[in-house]
Amino acid sequence: MISTKASSTPQAVREQLYRYAQDLQELMDQHGKLQQRYQMVLQSQGRASLSNDLLLSSIRHSDALYLITDGQGAMSYASPGTESLLGETVSALRGLSILHLTPQSQRADMTELLSQLISTQQSTTVVQRQLTLFNGAETHSTSLVDALILPTQNYDRLEIFWLLHAADDNNSDAISVQANIGLLQNSDKGLMITDIDGTIRFTNPAFTRITGYEASEVLGQNPRMLSSGRHDGAFYRLFWTELLKTGSWSGEFFNRRKNGQIYPEWKTVKVVKNAVDATVSFISVFADSSHQHTDTEQLSRLAYHDALTGLPNRRLLEDRLTQALSQMKRDGSGLSLLFIDLDRFKPINDALGHEVGDLVLQEISQRLKKSVRQGDTAARVGGDEFVILLQNTVRREDVQNIANTLLTALTEPIIAGEQKLLLGASIGCSRYPQDGDDIGVLLKNADSAMYSAKRSGGNHFCFFEPLGGHSALANLGLDLWRALERGEMHLLYQPQVTAEGQLHGCEALLRWTHPVLGEVAPLTFIPIAETNGAILPLGDWVLETACRQLREWQKTGLEHLNMSVNVSSRQLHDPGFVHRVCQILLTTGVAPNTLELELTETEVLQFKDGDQKRLQALRALGVKIAIDDFGTGYSSLSTLNNLPVDRLKIDQCFIRNLACSSNARAVSQCFVTLGQSMGLEVIAEGVETTEQLQVLSAQGCHLIQGFFTGRPMKADALLIWCQEKTTIPTP
Ligand code: C2E
């Protein structure tokens, strides 16, 4: 703690002043080291700093010779020692102008000095003049060394503090005072002295540089005016407890500049005590530590930010999400996560190179930043994946609006060099508390909603729907395009058996295991694939896979096995279809007459010119053609006559009631007879019972497909099925 002990001689005062000067220097040095080492607490060296207040305090409690005048030089106070120096009693001096003590030759100088002191209007001004004061008899002469303008007791009123020295003095005090004042004035550390009530009494130029406040704006104010609001009550309680207990406090403070900017400062606060150990003021030495913070922030940026875009990375996002979640749970509010995946980024990156790709990502990041509100977080979590955390979002419409803004911003063309690039984005949203209350679940659900948006064809926004919801179903179309590359498709094979119980062939039936919906029935996805064109790659894959499988079976003892493959008319419309079938036959080594293509009757009725030709070409190769679901399309005899087909496949709806309905029996008999009359093979599908089998057999239908003889099964199961069914049930 600083204590200002009363000394009895001018020599003692001088020594004390020197010590204070050294102390101040020491304190400044310490402060610098503290900043360099990023230490929160400056180790107190035990000795104190010096300030004008302290200087004044020390002088007042010493035997120093001084006068106090107002701005006009009228004396209000003379210290006891001045009586002997000036040869006047204190009471005689009071009210007298200092000019009365100034020799005629120096009065002009003194007048000029006074006006200079007044005009500077600064809190602390030190002027050194070698002037002589004398009493009228000029018996005592003294050197007036320093004039200090200090806001002393009455800071609202100008008081000049005149420090006197005996003329024969060696002037060491002058040097000392000057040294101290110089340190205060020229220091790059900010200084603020407050009195016991916390009123600001003194600031130096560095204070103004750092805070932006002129001394005149802060004197008489409370330091609270600098408060940033970053520190809570507990912080201030600790601060005061330590300061009052130990006499000093060191650490980091966040304050607010005049321009509103919040900045960190490394601060040391000391308690100043008087001769009787009573606290008279507080001295605060501080330095702007924004620079160090920038370094620390730099390090933190590397760990928590994406290097390319500068956006928060997944780690920071998760941190913020954790905080936001607990905050929202406390407040009973809600938050939303938007998962964004760019559309068409990959082809752009592949075609134009990574440099352009990087530019695109940077531009997108800027747009994201601009589109979200302050306090929300836009993070990059993967190559072209971003997540936005929207705090305090309760209303669905608000989220929808933000998402719309984002979609608009992200679809604006991006100019990269001479290229104008058009991207889009698929955005999915999960919300707390509706869609989950932990980070993992919310992120997963936002991702899944984004996936739904992608399935809608991109540039779309979807809220998360539990269990895939309607949106998942509505978005099957896009999923179909990815199903093959994701290995979600496989084939099952259903045996086709002769009336004699022999395995004639099998039908390849496509199966799709959807990542969200699980097994999706062909009757659901085939029409979608036919509409959006995905049936072309799918059909191609089915044909090739089935042929490869057939060839494998044929090589392992089932030489005469046939394979029926369902073909959609969309495939047949493709002019390259015949060529493709040939290719597959050649590459797999399958004999054309062991492959049968099934086309539904409805589709056959809508044949276009080219279709018929292509069917003829395929038949010419030896490939068999079957009309699937026969009976459902109401084709006329003449149409049938003109069709290049080999087989009719009676639809299962006619088989279902065979045992109980004579009408059904009549229809099936009709179909069998019709086929035979046209020289076509007839096969019944959907045979489930022995009765149905018996009727069909009696009617002359010699080929059967249905659960009764065998369900659709995997390739390896079919082999086992073959071995076990040494005798196929016969009617
Ligand atoms: P489809 O070509 O008429 O195939 C026969 C359907 O009847 C199959 O249904 C099969 O599982 C089912 N089925 C077989 N035996 C019985 C039975 O005894 N009782 C009953 N109730 N059903 C039986 P699945 O596999 O669901 O296929 C439905 C339709 O999807 C197929 O009818 C076919 O039109 C289409 N499809 C299947 N795979 C493909 C394909 O690879 N390409 C194309 N274009 N269409 C396909």
Ligand code: MG
């Ligand atoms: Mg079929």
Ligand code: MG
């Ligand atoms: Mg069928």
